[in-house]
Amino acid sequence: MAADNAVGQHTELTQLADERVDFRFKGLPPDADGLTVGELAAQGRNLFTGGFTTPVLALSAECVAHNLALMETYSTRHGLAFAPHGKTSMAPELFARQERHGAWGITLAVPHQVRVARAHGFRRIFLANELVDAAALRWLAAELTADPEFRFVCYVDSERGVELMDAALREAGATRPVDVVVELGAGDGARTGVRTEAECAAVADAVATAPTLRLTGVAGYEGEVPQADPERVHAWLRRLVALAAEFDKAGRFAGLDEIVVSAGGSAWFDAVADVFAEIPELSAPVLKLLRSGAYVSHDDGHYKELTPFNRVPEEGTLQPAFRLWAQVVSRPNPEQAFTNAGKRDAAYDLHLPAAQVVRDARDGSQRPATGIEVTGLSDQHAWLRTSPEADLEVGDWVGMGLSHPCTSFDKWQLIPLVEADGTVTDYIRTYF
């Protein structure tokens, strides 16, 4: 999907460059205190020699650019609109890059995240959750009234949810209906979503009687299909498409300009592409909305193993963009070393960080992290086990790959974007 005039008008984003660098942002050079982010970026400091302190998370400029381009190509090739899940990075500047790379809009998970996106001028937001919080709905109604170009879609997955939404939106004096899609659950025991097609119809009936809501499609998340394999995931996606066709046939989408059918995390977007290619002609054009978000940084663990590109290597390869640099602060014996990065700095929910390279404190040279394994994390330390071939001393920096972009981004509020030679070209602000 090409960007259109609802995209790219984020004058609010320029405020990010005016943010002051100070004690709030770990890892950044203490001697940059008081500069703006824009001024610091313009200095083009080197990550290793420019006064950065450890630990510091680096995001590869080249890998991010590559990943943005690859998913643009992928979604275009497969005729998919793209609303990458912004919960991964919660970085408005990355959202803007995603839109410049053709994204239709941004997916988010909770109302707070929608506020972050709206504060930075984003106008197409898919909230992949039911929204029954009266205070958040009051805010949403005001946003929709204030900005006629703001397009918002969220899930409904219960009659009770529809009732709560409608009541809150009425009380808020909503001036235009909120677009909703019925969420089809990914199976028995899966996460949120309506379990059966009959219940989906009941929820859609409830929406039809709620003047503050408008049913615009169906959606779900194939990543939660129990015992997921290609067959089960394809089968569930076909249920989702069949539900859209059934709703359409029943006249539930009458009068729409566009019908939304959405799925797609970061592990099965090849299956989404396959099945969404089979969507039959409906009574209005279909917005086939893919929501994968982890690709922007990719990783060296969970998604490295699960990415669909492993099944379709001819379509490309994502590149892991994170490297966490920490410093060895203790080397008490030949089998142990400790760095100054811990649970506050690194993802640890799916895998531990993996030591990749060592930067020598004496001469700045880099070597592979041979014989070095991260075996645990304390709050502020990583535990490293070292075998005899490990060449590691107090003061050396250890560069580590991470597993799970979502729990990596959320530990850093201002992340250097670093070129291969170490030059920091920009800083990515996150809001969690």
Next chain:
Amino acid sequence: MAADNAVGQHTELTQLADERVDFRFKGLPPDADGLTVGELAAQGRNLFTGGFTTPVLALSAECVAHNLALMETYSTRHGLAFAPHGKTSMAPELFARQERHGAWGITLAVPHQVRVARAHGFRRIFLANELVDAAALRWLAAELTADPEFRFVCYVDSERGVELMDAALREAGATRPVDVVVELGAGDGARTGVRTEAECAAVADAVATAPTLRLTGVAGYEGEVPQADPERVHAWLRRLVALAAEFDKAGRFAGLDEIVVSAGGSAWFDAVADVFAEIPELSAPVLKLLRSGAYVSHDDGHYKELTPFNRVPEEGTLQPAFRLWAQVVSRPNPEQAFTNAGKRDAAYDLHLPAAQVVRDARDGSQRPATGIEVTGLSDQHAWLRTSPEADLEVGDWVGMGLSHPCTSFDKWQLIPLVEADGTVTDYIRTYF
């Protein structure tokens, strides 16, 4: 220890009340956008009816006050100076409350945390880590030069570390020596720290030849004693005290006004109190510095089980101060429910959150969370298993207890301090 004139002069803290409430702070009322934190606090809003959005973490005003007072009493009773570990909360306003409750100063783990404390006027900082980062040491040297009242102590645990510190401080033109304590490791296979007394002496020798450093004592962390039990922890603490006595006898503390002996996490401070009471008379007064930090919020899991007050109930009881409120967004069947709080919102490294109470969406009444168990966390959802007696619907709020203060605080940047009746009296800003 009573507060003295080095304490409580934190004019920088008043800036916290001037912070603007906006999209950066999840959970806060959208209609408070643009107010200052001080103005919002003055409104005395109710957490449940005042426009807060879910998920929202609440910190009990009464429990925090109780815990602050209890540890003041405890440390005073046992003749201990207190430098609570600030890494737990990273909240300058809580640091200030800790100092007002008699704390000697604040312990921190990494240089970035020291910058946060210094930016808020804290003048006594114990860095419980070796510091070999040249950029951070340059910043530290400048701070020590600029403020003669700034007292800073950190670990050394290797000759190599001493060499790196000295080189960096010389290059930075340090004008007064940095106080260091030799860290005694808690045993074979434990975390950082020198493994043997002979190696401790070698590190102390290295400090003696480094003009930029001054040896002021010994320290360590009994929380990492392998297979910790009261006997092993007491034995290690006696090693620490013996090391101090040996160093003193060898004249290593000659000329000091005060000798620092420090230990104490949140699981064994009773043992620290026992053993530090036995510290013999040395050549200068001994600053017996306890560093426990988790007490300020306490918890409903890890530290509830491990707190020393379980062994000495006659000395008091800490009260868990956190309650995470999330909203049920999906109730797909009688056995499952999902709330909108996940890994981004709750500690999950030691235990999952525990459902405690349900607030009914219909009438605001509260009931015990009977038959409701949190069985997993996604990034933005909690998975709840519900038994037949569970009374739970979409829209209800679930109040959950958390396990591990450190990984609870670090997911929230502005935390409502809430009285028992729901009135929010203040907001605690964290900097991670």
